[in-house]
Amino acid sequence: MTVDVQDVNDLKVEIHDGSRWQHVCAYDDLIPGRGVAVLLDGDQVAVFRDRAGTLYAVDNRDPFSGTYVLSRGIVGSRGDTPTVASPMYKQVFDLRDGRCLDEETAPDGGRAVLRVWPVRGSHRPRDTDQAGSHR
Amino acid sequence: MTTYRRPRDVILVGHGMVGQRFLEALVEQPGATGLRITVLAEEPRPAYDRVQLTSWFSGTSAEELSLCPPGFLAEHGIELRLGDPVTEIDRAARTVTTRAGHTLGYDALVLATGSYPFVPPVPGHDADGCHVYRTIEDLEAIRADADGAEVGAVVGGGLLGLEAAGALRAMGLETHVVEFAPRLMALQVDEGGGALLRRKIEELGVAVHTGAGTQRVETAADGRVRAMTLSDGRELRADLVIFSAGVRPRDQLARACGLAVGERGGIVVDEGCRTDDPAVWAIGECALAVDGRVYGLVAPGYAMAETAARALAGEPGRFTGADTSTKLKLLGVDVASFGDAHGATEGALEVLYSDSRAGVYKKLVIGTDGALLGGVLVGDTEAYGLLRPLTIGGKPLQTAPEQLVLPAGFAPGAPVGLPDDAVVCSCHNVSKAAIRAALAEQGCGSVAEVKKCTKAGTGCGSCVKLLGTIVTEELAAAGVNVDTGLCEHFAHTRSELYEIVRVKGLTRFSDLLEQHGSGEGCDICKPTVASIIAGLGGGHILDGEQAALQDTNDHFLANLQRNGSYSVVPRIPGGEITPEGLITIGEIARDFGLYTKITGGQRIDLFGASVDQLPPIWQRLVAAGFESGHAYGKSLRTVKSCVGETWCRYGVQDSVGLAIELELRYRGLRSPHKLKSAVSGCARECAEAQSKDFGIIATSTGWNLHVGGNGGMTPRHADLLATDLDRETLIRTIDRFLMFYIRTADRLERTAAWLERLDGGLDHLRAVLLDDSLGICADLDALMAQHVGGYQDEWAATLADPDRLRRFASFVNAPGTPDPAVTFVPERGQIRPARPGEHGLTLTDLTPALIAGPRLEVRTA
Ligand SMILES: Cc1cc2nc3c(=O)[nH]c(=O)nc-3n(C[C@H](O)[C@H](O)[C@H](O)COP(=O)(O)OP(=O)(O)OC[C@H]3O[C@@H](n4cnc5c(N)ncnc54)[C@H](O)[C@@H]3O)c2cc1C
Ligand code: SF4
Ligand code: FES
Numbered sequence: 004m005t006v007d008v009q010d011v012n013d014l015k016v017e018i019h020d021g022s023r024w025q026h027v028c029a030y031d032d033l034i035p036g037r038g039v040a041v042l043l044d045g046d047q048v049a050v051f052r053d054r055a056g057t058l059y060a061v062d063n064r065d066p067f068s069g070t071y072v073l074s075r076g077i078v079g080s081r082g083d084t085p086t087v088a089s090p091m092y093k094q095v096f097d098l099r100d101g102r103c104l105d106e107e108t109a110p111d112g113g114r115a116v117l118r119v120w121p122v123r124g125s126h127r128p129r130d131t132d133q134a135g136s137h138r
Numbered sequence: 139m140t141t142y143r144r145p146r147d148v149i150l151v152g153h154g155m156v157g158q159r160f161l162e163a164l165v166e167q168p169g170a171t172g173l174r175i176t177v178l179a180e181e182p183r184p185a186y187d188r189v190q191l192t193s194w195f196s197g198t199s200a201e202e203l204s205l206c207p208p209g210f211l212a213e214h215g216i217e218l219r220l221g222d223p224v225t226e227i228d229r230a231a232r233t234v235t236t237r238a239g240h241t242l243g244y245d246a247l248v249l250a251t252g253s254y255p256f257v258p259p260v261p262g263h264d265a266d267g268c269h270v271y272r273t274i275e276d277l278e279a280i281r282a283d284a285d286g287a288e289v290g291a292v293v294g295g296g297l298l299g300l301e302a303a304g305a306l307r308a309m310g311l312e313t314h315v316v317e318f319a320p321r322l323m324a325l326q327v328d329e330g331g332g333a334l335l336r337r338k339i340e341e342l343g344v345a346v347h348t349g350a351g352t353q354r355v356e357t358a359a360d361g362r363v364r365a366m367t368l369s370d371g372r373e374l375r376a377d378l379v380i381f382s383a384g385v386r387p388r389d390q391l392a393r394a395c396g397l398a399v400g401e402r403g404g405i406v407v408d409e410g411c412r413t414d415d416p417a418v419w420a421i422g423e424c425a426l427a428v429d430g431r432v433y434g435l436v437a438p439g440y441a442m443a444e445t446a447a448r449a450l451a452g453e454p455g456r457f458t459g460a461d462t463s464t465k466l467k468l469l470g471v472d473v474a475s476f477g478d479a480h481g482a483t484e485g486a487l488e489v490l491y492s493d494s495r496a497g498v499y500k501k502l503v504i505g506t507d508g509a510l511l512g513g514v515l516v517g518d519t520e521a522y523g524l525l526r527p528l529t530i531g532g533k534p535l536q537t538a539p540e541q542l543v544l545p546a547g548f549a550p551g552a553p554v555g556l557p558d559d560a561v562v563c564s565c566h567n568v569s570k571a572a573i574r575a576a577l578a579e580q581g582c583g584s585v586a587e588v589k590k591c592t593k594a595g596t597g598c599g600s601c602v603k604l605l606g607t608i609v610t611e612e613l614a615a616a617g618v619n620v621d622t623g624l625c626e627h628f629a630h631t632r633s634e635l636y637e638i639v640r641v642k643g644l645t646r647f648s649d650l651l652e653q654h655g656s657g658e659g660c661d662i663c664k665p666t667v668a669s670i671i672a673g674l675g676g677g678h679i680l681d682g683e684q685a686a687l688q689d690t691n692d693h694f695l696a697n698l699q700r701n702g703s704y705s706v707v708p709r710i711p712g713g714e715i716t717p718e719g720l721i722t723i724g725e726i727a728r729d730f731g732l733y734t735k736i737t738g739g740q741r742i743d744l745f746g747a748s749v750d751q752l753p754p755i756w757q758r759l760v761a762a763g764f765e766s767g768h769a770y771g772k773s774l775r776t777v778k779s780c781v782g783e784t785w786c787r788y789g790v791q792d793s794v795g796l797a798i799e800l801e802l803r804y805r806g807l808r809s810p811h812k813l814k815s816a817v818s819g820c821a822r823e824c825a826e827a828q829s830k831d832f833g834i835i836a837t838s839t840g841w842n843l844h845v846g847g848n849g850g851m852t853p854r855h856a857d858l859l860a861t862d863l864d865r866e867t868l869i870r871t872i873d874r875f876l877m878f879y880i881r882t883a884d885r886l887e888r889t890a891a892w893l894e895r896l897d898g899g900l901d902h903l904r905a906v907l908l909d910d911s912l913g914i915c916a917d918l919d920a921l922m923a924q925h926v927g928g929y930q931d932e933w934a935a936t937l938a939d940p941d942r943l944r945r946f947a948s949f950v951n952a953p954g955t956p957d958p959a960v961t962f963v964p965e966r967g968q969i970r971p972a973r974p975g976e977h978g979l980t981l982t983d984l985t986p987a988l989i990a991g992p993r994l995e996v997r998t999a
Contacts, residue, residue, distance in 0.1 A: 027950065027951045028950040032944075032950050034685055034686050034945075035683075035686060036658075036664075037685065037686045037693075039947075039949075040949050040950065040957075041950055041951050042949045047949075047959070050950075053658065064959075068700070069974065070700070070701055070960075071957050071959045071960075072702045075698075077661040077664050077689060078658070079627075079657070079658050079661060079663075079664065080627075080658035080660065082626070082657075086660065088660065088661035090689060090690035090691075090698055091698070091700075091702075095660070095661070
């Protein structure tokens with residue numbers, strides 16, 4: 004999703020928690036190329052905005068260190084894949100599907116994949132469940 | 139034509155570089171099975187790399203120099219007899235006899251006896267303290283003599299002589315070179331190049347006497363050298379003399395058994411490297427090739443070895459002459475000459491580029507048809523790898539010749555078309571076509587693999603750069619991605635990016651990415667570029683786009699610790715702190731529930747803060763007069779000091795005062811890696827300055843500056859760069875050192891590794907910083923002045939700006955709520971991160987008041 008500049012000011016960022024879209028912050032709170040952490044009913048979500056304006060929302064927990072720090076990682080690309088690198092031990096994750104591009108399994112034996120949330124920028128009142136895209 | 143009968147008993151005389159190469163080539167021949175190979179060697183050890191001989195002085199061991207892989211002889215059933223030279227050949231009986239009296243029969247005899255150093259028969263030439271420079275034993279003797287010597291003289295200003303002079307210089311001797319010809323390296327270099335070479339070598343502290351012969355070696359009463367009398371009557375003091383006045387082929391064995399030898403020496407051989415006795419071959423420096431030349435370089439010797447090996451196995455092979463191009467580094471000065479360097483070809487034209495300030499001289503010789511015939515490069519031999527093969531191609535140039543000699547910055551980077559038959563590696567005679575074949579047909583995918591498969595680049599190494607270019611180009615043409623740059627987004631190294639940012643004055647990552655990179659960037663290039671931009675005065679690191687480039691430490695101006703919390707380090711310049719300062723830090727730590735520890739850099743680290751707590755912590759620190767300690771940045775950490783002459787009974791200078799001055803001067807300076815420093819008040823060195831990137835030790839008259847030290851995983855003792863500097867010179871030298879490092883180092887390369895890699899090493903560094911040999915000191919000084927003038931405390935500036943402060947929130951939708959996953963348990967009266975499975979307390983439990991406290995007051999600066 005790309006956003007026109009004139010739209011940005013009053014734009015809200017919303018994450019779909021499985022049942023509804025929840026407002027989490029203003030689009031303006033996001034610095035291009037950086038992330039923020041969001042508390043969503045007890046879950047910690049890392050929300051990013053890339054230079055083109057596209058939004059991504061993935062688990063804030065880094066499976067390699069067990070700490071909640073991915074929102075503080077550096078956003079970039081590997082080939083055509085938009086990525087975030089963990090600030091802890093530098094593993095790189097695909098922002099679109101949460102897959103770790105460097106290692107398949109986490110130290111706890113599980114698959115190294117981050118949960119991904121649908122996210123969108125919206126002008127609509129909070130509870131309109133318009134089909135949105137997190138791409 | 140007679141039918142060729144394969145010999146069974148092969149005897150090789152001489153196990154030098156060419157002899158070893160012959161063995162390797164021979165055992166690879168399909169027809170070589172069933173041969174009985176015996177090697178009779180004069181030296182006490184198997185073949186070693188004579189070309190790299192000088193590196194023995196700098197610590198390369200004899201084992202490391204060895205060219206004979208362990209197991210090689212056994213694997214191929216080759217018998218090697220060391221230390222037993224052949225003294226006689228009986229061609230009629232087809233036997234050789236050794237000094238120890240053994241007689242062995244042969245079907246084929248290969249002579250690879252090399253050459254011996256020519257010593258002019260002047261009176262006194264064999265006095266104690268006179269040496270030659272050819273074997274490891276020679277070097278051992280020189281080293282032993284150099285111990286008690288102060289002045290050394292080298293007779294001969296050719297390639298080897300200069301190399302020997304460099305070695306003497308490195309051992310701390312006052313060094314003289316006496317050359318009969320009017321210029322140095324007369325064989326390879328023309329007049330203009332020779333003049334520049336001389337200047338550069340003199341700058342390095344070697345005295346050069348050209349146009350001077352050696353008349354006599356004067357000895358003292360004990361028979362040792364004490365001086366040399368030159369042909370112009372001057373007497374030159376010398377405690378040690380090295381003769382390097384050329385070499386002569388070792389053809390005595392051949393002479394004695396009646397084989398044809400040349401008028402000026404060398405065993406006469408045909409195209410197949412065979413002597414006039416069909417059972418005897420001669421290769422390497424002892425042979426006189428069909429083109430009437432005796433080659434004193436290893437590459438032609440290798441070509442002869444291959445030819446002879448093939449001939450012996452019944453395969454055709456021809457050696458008709460070879461390229462005598464050379465590229466070398468003499469005392470840190472790059473010199474290359476290739477092809478027709480002197481413009482001897484009829485109608486040849488010269489293209490000249492010379493910059494005496496930068497110390498660069500380049501000459502190309504162009505034929506009437508526009509083909510490159512040869513050239514001379516002094517001071518900058520970057521282009522050698524590319525130019526030399528072009529001369530062998532013999533085709534008219536596709537690029538204007540001036541483009542080939544202009545400095546990289548001026549010439550457009552268009553690749554210069556290299557014909558397929560151009561020889562890229564002359565040591566191993568590997569053409570561009572062979573490299574392409576290795577990539578396309580033998581499945582090589584990297585420079586390392588191509589090296590292994592073709593041997594290209596494993597000799598003198600001068601072709602490796604070109605090899606890299608070709609491999610990259612070819613792979614790219616085949617659609618394979620190759621990484622030569624910083625990361626996938628930039629094909630440039632850090633120092634190249636630094637130059638681009640500097641020259642173009644870029645202040646935005648996205649501009650750099652657009653103009654010189656691709657994609658979105660990553661966690662490698664973004665912080666690197668951020669540091670470059672910050673280092674060049676690009677403003678606060680959390681401003682605008684810069685903020686997104688920083689890794690988390692720089693982004694939050696604090697250090698991320700293992701459980702996701704941060705630590706805070708206020709600057710304590712020189713490790714000097716008032717009791718009030720200590721109390722303030724203690725109170726802050728107590729109020730925020732932080733764990734405190736004294737660091738190795740003489741300051742105090744406060745652990746366990748959440749991002750929300752960072753601004754209130756710093757507000758109090760800044761109010762008490764503290765500044766950011768940049769513990770989070772790739773930048774200057776601390777300048778440690780001992781108490782020095784102010785308090786210490788032994789001190790001779792005020793080490794604390796200097797440390798504080800230096801720390802304040804360089805605080806906040808962004809660099810490729812962290813920088814550490816220390817100042818000791820006397821030679822007892824309590825501050826451990828010699829383990830730092832730059833360390834200063836007081837002397838009674840000034841300061842000694844050491845650079846390139848390192849602790850950590852690969853400790854390195856710092857090198858002494860300059861002695862007894864006054865304060866002003868000291869600071870200016872450190873300024874330049876730091877800026878030169880920042881400008882040229884790779885990403886995450888500490889000064890220790892950088893210095894190890896620096897072409898020309900410490901001598902070069904000295905020349906650059908103290909004598910301005912590159913003409914860049916004014917630039918370096920200006921950059922440092924800009925840094926010093928532009929410094930601002932990052933934390934004070936952050937606190938003054940609500941926009942920057944907004945980022946210090948654990949959760950954008952719940953500011954003030956610390957990360958519930960970060961928990962602590964008590965230990966030894968303080969907190970520590972809870973381990974997995976341990977039940978710990980969150981920050982809210984520990985310091986409820988401060989976290990939920992009133993909104994931060996914003997300071998206006
Ligand atoms: C310090 C130094 C730097 C150099 N730098 C370069 C460079 O940068 N580039 C370059 O191309 N070349 C360089 N050279 C030259 C290069 O080393 C020689 O060209 C090369 O070693 C020649 O190989 P070779 O096998 O013919 O002779 P050698 O390597 O000298 O081997 C001959 C061997 O035969 C042995 N021998 C002699 N007589 C007998 C006998 N009767 N019985 C048994 N054994 C015998 C000798 O002891 C010796 O071990 C350098 C040489 C030196 C000394
Ligand atoms: S280095 Fe010298 S001046 Fe400094 S504390 Fe040690 S003894 Fe004293
Ligand atoms: S030219 Fe010497 S290694 Fe290639």
